[in-house]
Amino acid sequence: KAGVTQTPRYLIKTRGQQVTLSCSPISGHRSVSWYQQTPGQGLQFLFEYFSETQRNKGNFPGRFSGRQFSNSRSEMNVSTLELGDSALYLCASRGDGYEQYFGPGTRLTVT
Amino acid sequence: GENVEQHPSTLSVQEGDSAVIKCTYSDSASNYFPWYKQELGKRPQLIIDIRSNVGEKKDQRIAVTLNKTAKHFSLHITETQPEDSAVYFCAATLMDSSYKLIFGSGTRLLVRP
Numbered sequence: 576k577a578g579v580t581q582t583p584r585y586l587i588k589t590r591g592q593q594v595t596l597s598c599s600p601i602s603g604h605r606s607v608s609w610y611q612q613t614p615g616q617g618l619q620f621l622f623e624y625f626s627e628t629q630r631n632k633g634n635f636p637g638r639f640s641g642r643q644f645s646n647s648r649s650e651m652n653v654s655t656l657e658l659g660d661s662a663l664y665l666c667a668s669r670g671d672g673y674e675q676y677f678g679p680g681t682r683l684t685v686t
Numbered sequence: 687g688e689n690v691e692q693h694p695s696t697l698s699v700q701e702g703d704s705a706v707i708k709c710t711y712s713d714s715a716s717n718y719f720p721w722y723k724q725e726l727g728k729r730p731q732l733i734i735d736i737r738s739n740v741g742e743k744k745d746q747r748i749a750v751t752l753n754k755t756a757k758h759f760s761l762h763i764t765e766t767q768p769e770d771s772a773v774y775f776c777a778a779t780l781m782d783s784s785y786k787l788i789f790g791s792g793t794r795l796l797v798r799p
Contacts, residue, residue, distance in 0.1 A: 606785060608785065608786075608787070610787075610789075617775075617789055617790075617791045617792055618730070618775060618777075618789040618792075619789075620786050620787060620788065620789075623784060623785050623786060625784075625785075630784040630785070631784040631785065631786045633786070665729065665730070669785060673718050673720075673735065673737070673781055674720070674732055674735065675720070675732070675785070675787065676732065677722075677729040677730045677731070678729060679728075679729050680729060
């Protein structure tokens, strides 16, 4: 099976703009989670989607949102970008088991 | 809230020696504990995991132990090789209707040839 894919891989945005990141899970996986990775804060959970429903959310402001489509592909959106939003955004998919597999990430730089 | 503490933050060992990384979790309801390896510029890769109904699990040179009473779990790598050099993350979650992995802060392992 193909692995988790994310687009775009790199993105440069300006403060105040918004951005949408995309994630395609492993075929057959219905759970998609998003994480933010920064040198200072490590890997932090953003949210999890399962069958188009958000089941869990981390401690991030409302500027961070997401959604999942009927084919399990997921998008996350960050509005009104701040410098501190610069990070590697990782999505991960999970099937019926416990194991979660990560995509390559989208490197977002906010200037 | 939930928290996972990981130690040490850096670890340098000679090739062939063993390496041990320790984590402590705060939520006693957590029942699934994976370990991920992240090489520079790459995605985190699941290397081993353990569920709360098991005390130890081995896979070739790596093993994980879990002490539910103390809320500790550890990664053991034996006969380390230079390709083991990477950042290792522990994580914990309660597996129920939702899934929320809480990660430790990571351990940078350097294996000196």
